[in-house]
Amino acid sequence: MTYIVTKNILDTKDNNYLYEKGEIYPRPELNVSDNRIKELLGKGVIVSDGAEGELTPDTKTEGDLSVKELKAKLDELGVKYGSRASKDELKALLDGAEGE
Structure with a gap:
């Protein structure tokens, strides 16, 4: 599963790794939980790249x-x-x- 970063973020769950707008999230060598993906989707800092099987944000923000x-x-x-x-x-x- 890959996502596109919509604005620069320091990922606190990835040793404050800087993801810049337009980059792929997550990095290939990083395993990210579904909850973390939903959290970032809910904040709008990542969006799906359109591939099937992508997660959607929880309704609770x-x-x-x-x-x-x-x-x-x-x-x-x-x-x-x-x-x-x-x-x-x-x-x-x-x-x-x-x-x-």
């Missing part, structure tokens, strides 16, 4: 995540946040941590 879900994702990524952080602050932290 970061904008739909609850504060609890946002905090869980940040915890998973090891990102620190304030106990009183707003939903918008948590979204911004998550966006930054995931390479946007």
